[in-house]
Amino acid sequence: MEGIRKIIHVDMDAFYASVEQMDFPELKGKPVAVGGNMERGVVAAASYEARKFGVRSAMSGKMAALKCPQLIFVKPRFDRYKEISGQIREIFFEYTDLVEPLSLDEAFLDVTENKVNNPSATLIAQEIRDRIKKEVGLNASAGISYNKFLAKTASDLNKPNGQALILPKDAHDFLEKLPIERFFGIGKVTADKMKQLGIHNGRDLKEFSLQFLTKRFGKSGLHFFNIVRGIHLSEVQPNRIRKSLSAENTFEKDLSKESEWEEELAKIFEELTRRIERTGIKGRTVTLKIKYSDFTIQTRSKSYEQYPEMEVIWETAMELLQQEELKGSVRLLGLGLSNLNLTEEKTLFGKQLWLDFDPLSE
Structure with missing residues (x-):
């Protein structure tokens, strides 16, 4: 079909933990948590062996240790993760310049027109995954479809170390059967x-009007209305500069x-922590946003002169909340x-790798 884009979403499998297991063979096959410890802190990533016990990112280290007593905690090494991420992106750029990193371990690629003149996005995705395994030593999963939302959704279907394709003709049936918590942009809350x-x-979601969804979920209502119909017009944008990293929640x-x-x-702090750990981003200014019932x-x-640690960010959040009486x-x-x-x-290999972020109203 003319005008149909070919989008690949590549997502590294348990990236931080997999790097640790690759660099330290004694950790292979064992439950590993990157970040936190048995007494405090938050898990940034968990190996698949740890996930079998229910250990997840953004979970407190104390809770993770309770779920998996044999869990091995390792300190994050973000310089190493960035180095590996750079190697992976070098591979991406051999296929297309339209690469949009979401974090150190995942990115969108638009291969509608590509440098290897391969008309099959599925074959390109397989080749990229094979090269990552051979040249870097890690497993990656991929999703392929005609827009970013469906490509990202597809990349979760056959994890770990797999890929999935959602064709335009199959999208509506697929989305109607998809559990609501599997939709990208719809978190637990x-x-x-x-x-x-x-x-x-998705079939249930389709029954609700745009007016109703907008009233209940604000500006996210339009997003939900569109994605369940397979509509997501956002293009792969390689050069957008991220100016902030945030998490927010509109209450029922x-x-x-x-x-x-x-x-x-x-x-909200737990969600922000997850995003910080996932991206490796730090910020010197902490901002609390409050929207009142009158809108x-x-x-x-x-602001701080140095990048504050997570404990300081939380203390600052509480300080800002109590700074003056809410109205x-x-x-x-x-x-x-x-x-x-x-x-x-x-800049890595001549290209600045900016990360983009679309806040979710969770």
């Missing part, structure tokens, strides 16, 4: 809200108690970092 409305899969019911604000802010928005920020019931809370370390990154 939003999925739970949808299930309360009787939305358990406005919150008026301090204990509720603190509880929800803790959940007025207030932001409170604090009423709260509709949304958000927590983010700016003044990022990305501007200090050196």
